[in-house]
Amino acid sequence: MRALGAAGIAGAMLVVACGGSGSGPAVALPGTATGATAGASAPASPTAAPAPPSTLSLAAQVGQKMFFDKKLSGSGAMSCASCHDPAHAHAPANDLSVQLGGVHMDLAGLRAVPSLRYKDVTPPYADLLDNPDGISVPGPGGGFTADGRADTLAAQARIPLLDPLEMANASSAEVVKKLQAADYAPLIAKAFGAKVFDDSDAAFANALLALQAYQLEDKSFHPYSSKFDLYAGNKIGGTLTPAETRGLKVFANPATGNCASCHYQGAGLNGSSALFTDFSYEAIGVPRNAGIPANNNVQYFDMGVCGPLRTDHAPAAPNAANSFCGMFKAPTLRNVATRTAFFHNGVMHSLEQVIRFYNTRDTQPELWYPTVGGTPKAKNDPGFPGYGLVTTQYTGGKVQKYDDLPAAYAPNIDTQLPMDGRAAGSVPPMSEQDIADLICFLNTLSDADTKPATPTKPGACVN
Ligand code: HEC
Ligand code: HEC
Structure with missing residues (x-):
């Protein structure tokens, strides 16, 4: 209370x-950031301008690949984006209360899927968190998921990868093996060092940091x-x-x-x-x-x-x-x-x-x-x-x-x-x-790239 x-x-x-709310959002960069690098520019076509170089750190670029990689699931059919669809404010495209996942994509989850937008400034969970308004008494606050059991976006990313109802990998080692076989494995080595796959636990920890870096750095998660x-x-x-x-x-x-x-x-x-x-x-x-x-x-x-x-x-x-x-x-x-x-x-x-x-x-x-x-x-x-x-x-x-x-x-x-x-x-x-x-x-709180679930009747929100 x-x-x-x-x-x-x-x-x-x-x-x-x-x-008087000041300037735009300042995004905290993760410790893993290795600076912006120019991505390979797309082959120039007469009509389309070349793709701009990525402004994401190498770690975040790895995280971006991972976020959309269905091979990183036990079913081979589910990525982070399957539940957190960027076209739906990083929330599900369907209206199910809970999503289906697991090795055979037939197991219902336990909770509704939240949007991943505007999570970048979430403080870690504390039983007595100072309220940011500076007026209310301290109480339980902060953290990720509906119960605050993950303190960072990296710690949170472990949950869906290993949850038997979600991406359903048998172990972190299984995830690392899939990353080693991914076509973006060279990018992983570039971001985290040539020996990245020598130690499976360290490689998994880096993969979680990559997912965190992507969510912190990519503007689509906090476009304001x-x-x-x-x-x-x-x-x-x-x-x-x-x-x-x-x-x-x-x-x-x-x-x-x-x-x-x-x-x-x-x-x-x-x-x-x-x-x-x-x-x-x-x-x-x-x-x-x-x-x-x-x-x-x-x-x-x-x-x-x-x-x-x-x-x-x-x-x-x-x-x-x-x-x-x-x-x-x-x-x-x-x-x-x-x-x-x-x-x-x-x-x-x-x-x-x-x-x-x-x-x-x-x-x-x-x-x-x-x-x-x-x-x-x-x-x-x-x-x-x-x-x-x-x-x-x-x-x-x-x-x-x-x-x-x-x-x-x-x-x-x-x-x-x-x-x-x-x-x-x-x-x-x-x-x-x-x-x-x-x-x-x-x-009015919906980002410009989203659509309302139930459009308000024409004129209803005018006068
Ligand atoms: C006492 C604190 C409190 C007040 C006051 C309050 N809420 Fe909430 N709100 C919550 C909590 C806690 C949840 C999450 C509950 C849960 O998931 O079981 C929530 C959830 C929601 C959700 C669901 C969002 C989602 O993504 O699932 C909406 C919408 C919402 N509140 C709107 C409002 C509106 C509008 C008002 C004012 C009429 C309001 N709330 C007043 C605490 C509050
Ligand atoms: C099967 C659907 C599903 C998939 C796939 C999935 N998630 Fe989620 N995600 C959820 C659900 C459900 C929750 C809420 C969990 C809870 O409250 O315990 C959640 C919560 C989160 C949160 C916490 C948001 C908040 O409001 O605190 C983050 C961050 C997140 N997911 C990131 C990811 C990442 C990164 C991946 C890929 C590695 C991923 N998710 C894959 C269903 C999914």
Whole structure:
């Protein structure tokens, strides 16, 4: 829980609104960088200009080759880009909650695939990370994946390469053998030395650094080309419409949307522009996704920071007190309007659904969690909304709120607005107009090379 004072949000957003966010992003170069080199220029054709020389370090050039190399998987059919498609803001091209991988490409993963954009300035995980806003109390923050179990992009890259549900290599040695046989093996030797393959463990470590260097150096991972960036930098075309401006206010307003208290970090960190996450972890009670095969086991709970994927904060015994259970990383909202699977388990499939969940999790929990012991109505009452995860209305019974967290951990659920624990049946914090405006604003966070998952209706975000 990282409550941010009202003055803080207003102040933070004001800096951005005034275009005082400083210059563009400064990208930290990895220790492996060996300086820019001229790549071989493409054969000149009469019509096309020659390709510009690569501005990536040799290590990053290796990482780029690896990122798209399907041979680096147990199936031979999957690369990093299969799940992190550059044409979809480095997120999946399909709308599955979790992707299929493994040696035969038939095993479902455990979590939705995040975008890889704007991860370059993520600090390592800490239980008590200073909040970048400088106002909120320190709390769990930083790190990669939804539970922060990898401290660097290099450490993270090991996970998919060896995960039997993803790229499914049997060992790091198997990956190194494939690299040795790759047509870009000479580039690897150029980047890391002629003896790079002599020691398999060292070669694997270098390969992970190469993937990290690519993600840090290549501008496609952090183009800062959204309408919001134009607006924050006072550039041409950077004017928000009245609807988008109202949406920004809902985003920042501590009495309605309050999104900024977890999804905003102002300019400053490593010279970056606003990242739309403060890297913090909270338990917000995302409903269980029955579509994930692992969830067929009623004993299985993905509890984020307390495990089971992450192992260093596990409860001492089942259901023993543990404040980390249920916490997941508040992801960046940049490019969120391009996504088709939301939250760590991909249970929701539209931005509107996510925002309606935030608005009515407490006031109409029956729309989001299963009801047990009730009788389904033959026909829903007029006005019973169709946007929830549960579209059947019940008489009687009990709503199983927070059905993806053992009951012992319900007290970990965050109680900040917009989900402040207000009674079922009361008025939700955001109005219909607020929701529509907020969606308009979130669409301004999409990079210029992306397409919205659900285009807003023509004219809807103008006035
Ligand atoms: C089968 C799909 C799949 C493939 C292939 C895949 N990933 Fe991922 N990636 C995921 C999922 C799922 C997560 C979220 C994992 C979690 O939260 O535990 C993720 C998370 C990440 C993250 C952390 C992002 C964040 O927000 O913290 C990075 C970085 C990443 N992947 C890089 C890579 C690289 C590099 C490769 C290739 C070596 C790769 N991925 C291959 C599915 C995939
Ligand atoms: C108390 C902190 C908090 C507040 C306030 C908050 N969020 Fe979140 N948000 C989170 C966390 C934590 C997650 C990840 C939850 C998970 O995966 O289980 C998340 C996830 C999301 C996602 C899913 C992104 C993705 O890539 O899957 C969206 C969209 C989102 N939030 C939008 C909003 C909006 C819009 C608001 C304001 C109406 C808001 N959030 C308010 C903490 C917060």
